[in-house]
Amino acid sequence: xxNAFHDELDSITTTLLQMSxxxxxxxxDATTGLLTADLAIAxxxxxxxxxxxxxxxxxxxxxxxxxxxQQPVASDLRTLVTSLRxxxxxxxxxDLANHVAKQARMRYxxxxxxxxxxxxxxxxxxxxxxxxxxxxxxxEHRDTVRAQEIETDDDEMDKLHRELIAALLSDDWSYGVETxxxxxxxxxxxxxxxxxxxxxxxxxxxxxxxxxxxx
Amino acid sequence: xxNAFHDELDSITTTLLQMSxxxxxxxxDATTGLLTADLAIAxxxxxxxxxxxxxxxxxxxxxxxxxxxQQPVASDLRTLVTSLRxxxxxxxxxDLANHVAKQARMRYxxxxxxxxxxxxxxxxxxxxxxxxxxxxxxxEHRDTVRAQEIETDDDEMDKLHRELIAALLSDDWSYGVETxxxxxxxxxxxxxxxxxxxxxxxxxxxxxxxxxxxx
Numbered sequence: 001x002x003n004a005f006h007d008e009l010d011s012i013t014t015t016l017l018q019m020s021x022x023x024x025x026x027x028x029d030a031t032t033g034l035l036t037a038d039l040a041i042a043x044x045x046x047x048x049x050x051x052x053x054x055x056x057x058x059x060x061x062x063x064x065x066x067x068x069x070q071q072p073v074a075s076d077l078r079t080l081v082t083s084l085r086x087x088x089x090x091x092x093x094x095d096l097a098n099h100v101a102k103q104a105r106m107r108y109x110x111x112x113x114x115x116x117x118x119x120x121x122x123x124x125x126x127x128x129x130x131x132x133x134x135x136x137x138x139x140e141h142r143d144t145v146r147a148q149e150i151e152t153d154d155d156e157m158d159k160l161h162r163e164l165i166a167a168l169l170s171d172d173w174s175y176g177v178e179t180x181x182x183x184x185x186x187x188x189x190x191x192x193x194x195x196x197x198x199x200x201x202x203x204x205x206x207x208x209x210x211x212x213x214x215x
Numbered sequence: 216x217x218n219a220f221h222d223e224l225d226s227i228t229t230t231l232l233q234m235s236x237x238x239x240x241x242x243x244d245a246t247t248g249l250l251t252a253d254l255a256i257a258x259x260x261x262x263x264x265x266x267x268x269x270x271x272x273x274x275x276x277x278x279x280x281x282x283x284x285q286q287p288v289a290s291d292l293r294t295l296v297t298s299l300r301x302x303x304x305x306x307x308x309x310d311l312a313n314h315v316a317k318q319a320r321m322r323y324x325x326x327x328x329x330x331x332x333x334x335x336x337x338x339x340x341x342x343x344x345x346x347x348x349x350x351x352x353x354x355e356h357r358d359t360v361r362a363q364e365i366e367t368d369d370d371e372m373d374k375l376h377r378e379l380i381a382a383l384l385s386d387d388w389s390y391g392v393e394t395x396x397x398x399x400x401x402x403x404x405x406x407x408x409x410x411x412x413x414x415x416x417x418x419x420x421x422x423x424x425x426x427x428x429x430x
Contacts, residue, residue: 064296071286081279081299088300169393178384180392184399 005070012066012083015059016139019090022052024132026097027193031125034104034186035118037111045101052094056087063087075207082203086139089196093132096193103186112182114175120164124190127157131197138201142208150201151214157194161187220285227281227298230274231354234305237267239347241312242408246340249319249401250333252326260316267309271302278302290422297418301354304411308347311408318401327397329390335379339405342372346412353416357423365416366429372409376402 026045033042063083066072072080103112113121131153134146164187167173168180205213241260248257278295281287287295318327328336346368349361379402382388383395420428 064292067282067296068288068292073283077279077283081282084296084299085303088303165396168396173392177388177392177395180395181380181383181399184396185403188400188403 005066005072005076008062008066008070009076009079012059012063012080013140015055015062016083016086016090017136019052019055019059019087019094020132020136020139022048022055023090023093023097024129024136026052026094027100027125027128027132030097030100030104031121031128033101034112035121037104037108039105039108042101042104042108046098046105049094049098052091056091059087060084078207082207085203086200089200093193093196096189096196099189100186103182103189107182112179112186114179114183116172117164117167117183120160120167121186121190124157124160124164124187127153127160128190128193131157131194135197135200138204142204144205144208147201147205148213150197154194154198157191161191220281220287220291223277223281223285224291224294227274227278227295228355230270230277231298231301231305232351234267234270234274234302234309235347235351235354237263237270238305238308238312239344239351241267241309242315242340242343242347245312245315245319246336246343248316249327250336252319252323254320254323257316257319257323261313261320264309264313267306271306274302275299293422297422300418301415304415308408308411311404311411314404315401318397318404322397327394327401329394329398331387332379332382332398335375335382336401336405339372339375339379339402342368342375343405343408346372346409350412350415353419357419359420359423362416362420363428365412369409369413372406376406 026048029041030045032038033045063080067077067080070076106112131150134150134153137143137146138150164183168183173180202213205211241263244256245260247253248260278298282292282295285291321327346365349365349368352358352361353365379398383398388395417428420426
């Protein structure tokens with residue numbers, strides 16, 4: 001049975017997908033700005049963050065308004081509450097992309113990332129992209145298989161993060177403390193980005209199955 | 216007018232206060248464990264984190280259940296949505312205290328913090344305590360003056376965070392990259408802890424006034 005309420009639910013999902021598309025652009029461009037010391041693209045990411053924030057504000061207002069008007073029960077209410085939480089995670093993922101872009105801007109015209117670590121950061125960005133692509137499918141189709149895959153992809157991100165820290169601690173490290181601090185923070189941003197994707201995947205999994213995923 | 220619904224709202228507030236009390240213990244003990252290389256107290260914080268997580272799970276279930284049963288409109292609904300968000304912030308503050316404790320455990324029997332930085336970390340912990348004390352007042356009494364003060368206290372935390380990074384970058388830094396990485400992460404944990412307190416303060420401020428606080 002379709003009705004106006006379910007049309008509004010669909011429109012909320014559409015906005016969440018729009019947020020995830022913007023977050024994907026943000027993390028991709030932020031990584032490009034970081035690895036190529038491209039100030040223009042870093043500035044673009046930084047400016048675009050407020051767009052994601054505004055979409056979240058607007059979406060949350062619509063969601064709460066829908067709760068108030070339609071008085072949904074049980075599963076519809078849970079869907080709306082989950083939507084509020086997903087929008088918060090996506091907004092935070094946008095913030096983390098913004099942090100990566102700011103790191104690129106802070107070190108411009110130099111690159112914040114030494115040549116030896118470009119490969120690891122590139123790999124972290126590839127995992128971040130894979131996560132966000134799957135996240136879009138999870139959000140749109142409530143795909144629990146992809147939700148579970150996101151957990152596995154996050155393990156890959158954690159592995160890359162450990163490799164990054166190991167590189168900073170190796171005897172070969174010759175870039176000093178400042179670059180080590182930069183890389184520690186960058187590693188944390190990508191890792192937290194993945195954590196928020198996992199958080200969304202777990203919320204959708206719980207919504208669909210009523211069970212916690214590896215919690 | 217008092218009724219069963221408002222009694223349940225009060226009980227939700229009581230649980231949020233209980234969470235904030237546990238978070239205060241967690242960050243205080245985690246800092247003690249960190250600064251005195253006390254493994255037992257660090258382990259206590261790590262074990263207690265699941266208690267905060269369980270309270271949050273239970274509280275959120277109660278909150279959503281109350282939404283479904285009582286079909287609150289307007290301000291009551293907003294209060295419940297804000298409660299869900301506050302519990303998420305408090306849970307995350309518990310995680311950050313847990314991260315501090317894990318850092319203490321990882322370096323045991325050594326201290327993760329060099330003697331020169333004990334003062335800064337102590338100051339960050341004092342600010343964290345001040346924030347959480349005010350947060351309890353904000354949560355209990357919807358005190359908008361204290362909510363605004365929390366913003367100012369957060370500026371103090373940011374200042375300490377900058378001092379910490381400056382110390383790592385000074386020519387006098389003699390502790391190498393590993394300790395710099397530890398301190399970078401620790402600084403980030405305290406800073407994010409304060410950010411979540413600000414987030415709660417802003418939510419309550421908005422709930423009371425309908426206006427955004429420095430957003």
